[in-house]
Amino acid sequence: MVKPSSSSSSTSQDALALFNSLRSAYSATPTALKIIDLYVGFAVSTAIIQVVYMALVGSFPFNSFLSGVLSCIGTAVLAVCLRIQVNKENKEFKDLAPERAFADFVLCNLVLHLVIMNFLG
Amino acid sequence: MEGSETSNGTTLRNAFGNVLSFFILILIGVLAFSIRLFSVIKYESVIHEFDPYFNYRVTQFLTKNGIYDFWNWFDDRTWYPLGRVIGGTVYPGLTLTAGTLWWLLNSLNIPLSVETICVFTAPIFSAFTSWAAYLLTREVKGAGAGLTAAALIAMVPSYISRSVAGSYDNEAVAIFALVFTFYLYIKTLNTGSLFYATLNALAYFYMVCSWGGYTFIINLIPMHVLMCIVTGRYSSRLYIAYAPLVVLGTLLAALVPVVGFNAVMTSEHFASFLVFIIIHVVAFVHYIKGVLAPKMFKVAVTLVLSIGVIVCCAVIAVLVALVASSPTKGWSGRSLSLLDPTYASKYIPIIASVSEHQPPTWPSYFMDINVLAFLVPAGIIACFSPLSDASSFVILYIVTSVYFSGVMVRLMLVLAPAACITSGIALSEAFEVFTRSIKFQLPGLQGISPVKAEETSSDSTVPLNEVPKTDKSGETLKERPSRKNRKKEKEPVEKPSIKARIEKKLLVLPLEGSVLAIFYLCCWVPSMCMVHCVWAAAEAYSAPSIVLTSHSHDGLHVFDDFREAYAWLSHNTEVDDKVASWWDYGYQTTAMANRTVIVDNNTWNNTHIATVGTAMSSPEKAAWEIFNSLDVKYVLVVFGGLVGYPSDDINKFLWMVRIGGGVFPHIKEPDYLRDGQYRIDNQATPTMLNCLMYKLSYYRFVDTDGKGFDRVRRTEIGKKHFKLTHFEEVFTTHHWMVRIYKLKPPKNRIRGKTKKSKSKSTSTISGKRSGTKKNPWN
Numbered sequence: 001m002v003k004p005s006s007s008s009s010s011t012s013q014d015a016l017a018l019f020n021s022l023r024s025a026y027s028a029t030p031t032a033l034k035i036i037d038l039y040v041g042f043a044v045s046t047a048i049i050q051v052v053y054m055a056l057v058g059s060f061p062f063n064s065f066l067s068g069v070l071s072c073i074g075t076a077v078l079a080v081c082l083r084i085q086v087n088k089e090n091k092e093f094k095d096l097a098p099e100r101a102f103a104d105f106v107l108c109n110l111v112l113h114l115v116i117m118n119f120l121g
Numbered sequence: 122m123e124g125s126e127t128s129n130g131t132t133l134r135n136a137f138g139n140v141l142s143f144f145i146l147i148l149i150g151v152l153a154f155s156i157r158l159f160s161v162i163k164y165e166s167v168i169h170e171f172d173p174y175f176n177y178r179v180t181q182f183l184t185k186n187g188i189y190d191f192w193n194w195f196d197d198r199t200w201y202p203l204g205r206v207i208g209g210t211v212y213p214g215l216t217l218t219a220g221t222l223w224w225l226l227n228s229l230n231i232p233l234s235v236e237t238i239c240v241f242t243a244p245i246f247s248a249f250t251s252w253a254a255y256l257l258t259r260e261v262k263g264a265g266a267g268l269t270a271a272a273l274i275a276m277v278p279s280y281i282s283r284s285v286a287g288s289y290d291n292e293a294v295a296i297f298a299l300v301f302t303f304y305l306y307i308k309t310l311n312t313g314s315l316f317y318a319t320l321n322a323l324a325y326f327y328m329v330c331s332w333g334g335y336t337f338i339i340n341l342i343p344m345h346v347l348m349c350i351v352t353g354r355y356s357s358r359l360y361i362a363y364a365p366l367v368v369l370g371t372l373l374a375a376l377v378p379v380v381g382f383n384a385v386m387t388s389e390h391f392a393s394f395l396v397f398i399i400i401h402v403v404a405f406v407h408y409i410k411g412v413l414a415p416k417m418f419k420v421a422v423t424l425v426l427s428i429g430v431i432v433c434c435a436v437i438a439v440l441v442a443l444v445a446s447s448p449t450k451g452w453s454g455r456s457l458s459l460l461d462p463t464y465a466s467k468y469i470p471i472i473a474s475v476s477e478h479q480p481p482t483w484p485s486y487f488m489d490i491n492v493l494a495f496l497v498p499a500g501i502i503a504c505f506s507p508l509s510d511a512s513s514f515v516i517l518y519i520v521t522s523v524y525f526s527g528v529m530v531r532l533m534l535v536l537a538p539a540a541c542i543t544s545g546i547a548l549s550e551a552f553e554v555f556t557r558s559i560k561f562q563l564p565g566l567q568g569i570s571p572v573k574a575e576e577t578s579s580d581s582t583v584p585l586n587e588v589p590k591t592d593k594s595g596e597t598l599k600e601r602p603s604r605k606n607r608k609k610e611k612e613p614v615e616k617p618s619i620k621a622r623i624e625k626k627l628l629v630l631p632l633e634g635s636v637l638a639i640f641y642l643c644c645w646v647p648s649m650c651m652v653h654c655v656w657a658a659a660e661a662y663s664a665p666s667i668v669l670t671s672h673s674h675d676g677l678h679v680f681d682d683f684r685e686a687y688a689w690l691s692h693n694t695e696v697d698d699k700v701a702s703w704w705d706y707g708y709q710t711t712a713m714a715n716r717t718v719i720v721d722n723n724t725w726n727n728t729h730i731a732t733v734g735t736a737m738s739s740p741e742k743a744a745w746e747i748f749n750s751l752d753v754k755y756v757l758v759v760f761g762g763l764v765g766y767p768s769d770d771i772n773k774f775l776w777m778v779r780i781g782g783g784v785f786p787h788i789k790e791p792d793y794l795r796d797g798q799y800r801i802d803n804q805a806t807p808t809m810l811n812c813l814m815y816k817l818s819y820y821r822f823v824d825t826d827g828k829g830f831d832r833v834r835r836t837e838i839g840k841k842h843f844k845l846t847h848f849e850e851v852f853t854t855h856h857w858m859v860r861i862y863k864l865k866p867p868k869n870r871i872r873g874k875t876k877k878s879k880s881k882s883t884s885t886i887s888g889k890r891s892g893t894k895k896n897p898w899n
Contacts, residue, residue: 014420018413025412062382066375074368080404081315081365084357089411092313092357104315108365111319115372 036083040076047072063121071116078108138264145268146255150248153275156655157244160285160663166240169665171705171722173289174712176215177239179207183220184235191216192378198717199707200729201699201751209378210725214298214331215291218242243284243293250297251275254538254545257304260311261511262503262546265553270545274300276650278657279489279537285663292534295332300538302328302338303518306362307511313358315365322369329374336389337535339370341521343396345514350403354510360404367397391440398436402429481530488657489533492650493540500543503550512546519543552642555635562632667709669766680764683709686757686859689852690714694755701748702757703737703770703777704730710757719751727784734781737774737814738788744813745847748864756848756862760818763825763857765832772833774814775799801831803839810840813848817862820845825857 029037050068059065085093085101093101160169168177183191192208199205222245223238251271259267274280283292305321329335346363349355371393374384384390406426410418486494497519504512519539526536630638664670669680690700691714699717700710707721720730736747748756761769770777775793782788792808793799801815809815823829823841830837848862 015424018417018420018424021413021417022409063375066382066385067372070368070372074365074372077364077368078315081318081361084361085313085315090357096314101315104319108315108319108369111322112369112372115369115376119372119376 030088033083033087036079036086040079040083043072043076043079047076061121063119067116067119067121071113074112074116075109078105078112081105081108142264142268146252146271149251149255149268149271149275152272153248153251154244156276156658157247157281157285159659160287160665161240163659163663164665164668164670166237167287167665167668168236168239168289169285169287169667170290171708172291173239173287175708175722176219176289176291177236178708178712179211180216180219180223180239181235182207183216184223188217188220198711198715199721199723200726201717201719203726203729205723205725210723212291212329212331212333212379213377214327214329215242215289215294217330218246218294219289239289240287243288243290244286246294246297247275247280247284250280250300250538253297253300253304254541257300257307258542258545260304260307261509261515261542262549266546266549268545269548270542272647273493273545273650274538274541276654276658277490277493277537277541278654278662279533281654281658282489282662283534285658287665291332292334295328295334296534296538298324298328298331299334299338299535303514306342306366307514309362309366310358310510310514313356313361315361318361318365319369321362322366322373325366325370326373326376329370329377329380334532334535335374337521337525339374339390339393341518342366343393344521345517346396346400348513348517349510350399352513354513355400355403355407356510357404357407359510360400363400364397367393395436395440398433402433405429477531478529480528481526481533485530485533486526488661490537490540491653492646493544496544496547497540499551500545500547503546504543515539515542515546548642548646552639555630555639555642558630558635559632559639671764680766680856680858682854682856682858684713685854686852686861687713689854690716690755690757690861693852698754699752700755700757701733701736701751701753702759703733703773705773706757706759716755719753727780731781731784734777734779735785735788736781737770737777738781738793738812740811741813741816741845741847745864749867754864755851756813756817756864758814758817758860758862760857760860761833762818762822762831762838766858767833769818769833769858770814771801771818771831777814800836801834801838802836805839815840816843816845817848817860820850820860820862822857 047069050065050072054065054069082101082105084090085096085104086098087093168174179191179194182194186194191213194207195204196207197204219235219238219242222242223233223235226233226238251274254274255267255271257267258270280296283290284296302321302324305317305324309317309321325335325338328338342363346359349359371384371390374380374390375382385394406422406429481489501516501519504516519536519542522532522536522539525532667683671678671680687709690710694700694716696715697717699719700714701719702710704720704722704724707718708723710716710718711721720726720733724730732747732751736744739747759766759769760771761767762771775790778788778790778793782790792806793812795804795806795809798804801809801819819829819831819838819840820843822831822838828837829841845862847865849865850860851863852861854860
């Protein structure tokens, strides 16, 4: 989750403790949410790969690049929204059924990918 | 409201209220539609002004040739010889809307002409706008405020001015799209539902399709998000409302051909991306905060924030590098002139020359939003108590739109919905305070004596009681002498009113006062405003500007010269003839006369316009050469000197000189001014008196009254008797408002050489000077 990269001598201990507590806290999350997290991570890494590829090769069919990256980011964002909504710990969405949240998610994805396909060129 | 009735009674009352507000909304829609029909009643069902004619022509093309031809439409009848790609350079929302309406009605076997649809699109959409305003305000402050705002927006003059029947322009549908997008944003913010977020993105797409003003949305919403984050109001609903909107909205905006890659390339959109990154950082911090123990979180904060700041800095650096690499710093001229109001007048005369791009005057505020201008501050105060995400959005909206309306008079239109929403809130809040105090006092009529006591003051609660009233009604009419005191008192009031339920006893107003105030708020203010709005709709904003009327002692005069001239052109000239005029009349010429024009109101090529401006400000021979090189057959000038029509070409002439001189430096503005004064009488400079525009406007003018008295400039013209050498007059309309000249064909050189008749050739040379009947160019 958090990159303990800033490893100066004094804070490295803290970072390690933080990392441990993060891992223990995260292991408590339900499996469904973990799957969503994996999905988000996959989408984001795909986006990053595309950006790197663009930097190496060039952005000539710009709409293809744009739709590729934005589709990844969009998927990630929508999945994060879904995760927020189905998370039991979120008090704001107590009265929102997970099925409803998932239906919204599917609808939003449908719109997103219709647009992407249209824009792909 | 706070009555403790049985649940049965409450639901009944709620149902009754819903039905009632439904009917009120229908009536508001009818009002919004019908108040805009004055132009049809007083004139006729006709398209107005300039840009609507272009939109009308595009709609005709769309309905005739279908959507695919529309996207690929290359128009060779304007901007000769360049042409214009219409499909890729228009905001297609309006035409697609009207085309869809037409198609729908026709498939229902309701045969309406395209023109009728175009004329009535704006009133229909203004009804939609008032409903959208109801929805938006209901999300912010409840149904009562919503109804008030809807009623106000149905008849606010500023919006009427752009949406009367026949005013078939982008703004007609764009304001609806704007308000509706804001409503969906607020709705998403309040519910946190992805469904509404999707709808929000689609509404935003419609707005992008309709109007260049969509950049207002894509900057305002990030501003609001940023404000929420900074003031510590971040919630996961905010994330759901914003993040999908940016991704989907950007993609959808890039689908519109006229926006295209601009949606990710220009600085207008960068704010949204920046805030998009920020909100992700904030969301991540929130997540970590929820997962970790408070003690661990403190450790995490330093790490996460430092990484976040580094990422932000990197992104900002990239953005700055990107922006700095483009010449205009990534901002388009129109946006720059919004941020720096002096920009346009310095660098882009073509933007500054349009009258609706000028800053407004103070009276125009009163004219356009009338009593709302006084209610808006009260509404802002009401939004602060209590401050929610939605009401903070309204505050931000009104503040930014006030600024923008101060820059460009055209953007008063963006202010109008904001002003209506805030004053709707103000009115309904005031109404609630008064009704509550009446309700509180009426059951026990013994309470009159304490009321009396309160009126005569000396009670400690009195200052608290008095203030809301002075806030709300005092703003509008009464000029309280102690302004400073009132300002001071406002501060303590806001806090009590948050806990209004608890301290409602303290907020009770005197009975008579509140009855009077309700009477004042319900009858007097609306009726005063209503009278003004109806007057504005009927008199000020309904003129179609292609048909003019004037009242004089001997009755009503109708000047239908424009259509007369365009009809003459379409009947008496070849289909492929090119007509040159100043760009204002380009759209009308192509739409009504169906002739090719050199420049038109889509001012995309400054050089081309400058060429025409140069020709108009050059002497006859040079102008003839310029026009001939452009293959122009006819020149059209608009002249108001005979009937006193002020917005004619002579009054616009200095802009032609400026725009022409901006590209061709041999045209110098001082040459046309005598001591800095623009004049056309005998004090005028020779350059002025010999330029083409002067000659074409005043040719034979002295024949009308013998003196050549110009009724617009209120002076006699400087040069009265002159002949044209390179142009011939072919048509002048009934009131001389439009004059059409034909370019004489060039001299036939071979014949002139072979004839060898010395006497003739000398007479032609002298003929040019003296202007004899013989035409040297024939």
